[in-house]
Amino acid sequence: MTPPLLSLAHPRELFHDLQVEPEDARSILRPQKDDRYGFGFALSPYRGCEHGCRYCYVRDYPQALPGEKGKPVDRSLWGTWAVPKLNAPELLWNQRHRLHGQTVFLASATDPYQPLEREFRLTRACLEVLLKCPTTRVLVHTRSPLVLQDLELLRAFGPRVRVGLSIPTDDDTVRQVVEPRSPPVPSRWAAMERLAQAGIEVNLAVAPLMPVHNPVAFARRAKDSGASGAWVGGLRLLKDDPFYDVLARNDWLFILDAEYQEQVAGVLREAFPRARRREAQETRAVPPRHPLVPAQRGLFEGM
Numbered sequence: 307m308t309p310p311l312l313s314l315a316h317p318r319e320l321f322h323d324l325q326v327e328p329e330d331a332r333s334i335l336r337p338q339k340d341d342r343y344g345f346g347f348a349l350s351p352y353r354g355c356e357h358g359c360r361y362c363y364v365r366d367y368p369q370a371l372p373g374e375k376g377k378p379v380d381r382s383l384w385g386t387w388a389v390p391k392l393n394a395p396e397l398l399w400n401q402r403h404r405l406h407g408q409t410v411f412l413a414s415a416t417d418p419y420q421p422l423e424r425e426f427r428l429t430r431a432c433l434e435v436l437l438k439c440p441t442t443r444v445l446v447h448t449r450s451p452l453v454l455q456d457l458e459l460l461r462a463f464g465p466r467v468r469v470g471l472s473i474p475t476d477d478d479t480v481r482q483v484v485e486p487r488s489p490p491v492p493s494r495w496a497a498m499e500r501l502a503q504a505g506i507e508v509n510l511a512v513a514p515l516m517p518v519h520n521p522v523a524f525a526r527r528a529k530d531s532g533a534s535g536a537w538v539g540g541l542r543l544l545k546d547d548p549f550y551d552v553l554a555r556n557d558w559l560f561i562l563d564a565e566y567q568e569q570v571a572g573v574l575r576e577a578f579p580r581a582r583r584r585e586a587q588e589t590r591a592v593p594p595r596h597p598l599v600p601a602q603r604g605l606f607e608g609m
């Protein structure tokens with residue numbers, strides 16, 4: 307099993323402005339009872355996420371740093387702290403009897419390939435455990451080309467693994483506003499290509515959907531990059547979410563419009579017949595109609 311590369315005596319000094327507070331977690335597998343998600347367990351080797359996407363709904367989860375139980379971190383600090391679960395691989399190993407015939411999703415509440423993974427290798431160590439569970443399928447979801455550091459390991463899973471690369475927009479200037487600390491969009495397309503060329507099934511996750519200027523070219527890019535599937539997810543806005551103002555200031559409120567989301571999903575379906583749209587679980591803002599979205603016919607109907 308791959309050991310973490312660091313023993314952290316003074317983590318804050320090593321990661322500059324990121325507060326890194328390792329912990330020993332009490333549990334590692336979170337059961338998902340809703341079949342619609344397509345997995346039985348979610349596995350997060352970290353709490354918090356260095357990517358700190360400005361729309362991330364996880365920032366609203368009540369989470370405390372190790373040793374500060376009862377003092378949830380303010381949601382405005384999302385992206386400034388991260389908690390590596392140092393014992394994640396051992397916990398997983400001890401729980402592997404639960405994984406027979408199951409699908410495990412990495413990760414629902416963090417990015418398993420955020421920059422910290424370069425040092426901690428907790429995702430990798432968990433994958434090594436999962437590789438030893440021959441009936442277990444694995445879904446990896448990330449925004450980062452760092453996933454390529456585990457290319458050979460992922461390949462060893464054969465058809466038991468699928469990687470979802472999240473690319474919510476075709477415009478890296480949009481990405482710089484909404485996910486300023488996540489890897490650039492072109493690097494994600496490049497990662498998708500490398501994964502597909504290595505024979506690993508890779509899907510495009512347009513999640514959450516941000517402005518896509520040219521959905522047809524976007525779908526073509528995904529196809530050319532080797533994606534075998536795609537899906538579109540609506541944004542989940544939190545109560546009193548400051549991200550609403552980000553959207554308003556940039557004239558991007560149209561992304562909340564279900565019709566716009568369905569139009570982009572419709573174009574993706576041309577390239578990927580099973581492409582689907584997942585609705586946000588809760589959207590508290592009422593968006594205005596996108597000026598480009600006609601009332602009856604979709605923009606891309608009949609293409």
Ligand code: SF4
Pocket residue numbers: 355356357358359362363364414415416417449
């Ligand atoms: S990468 Fe995912 S978990 Fe991390 S901040 Fe962005 S949306 Fe949240």
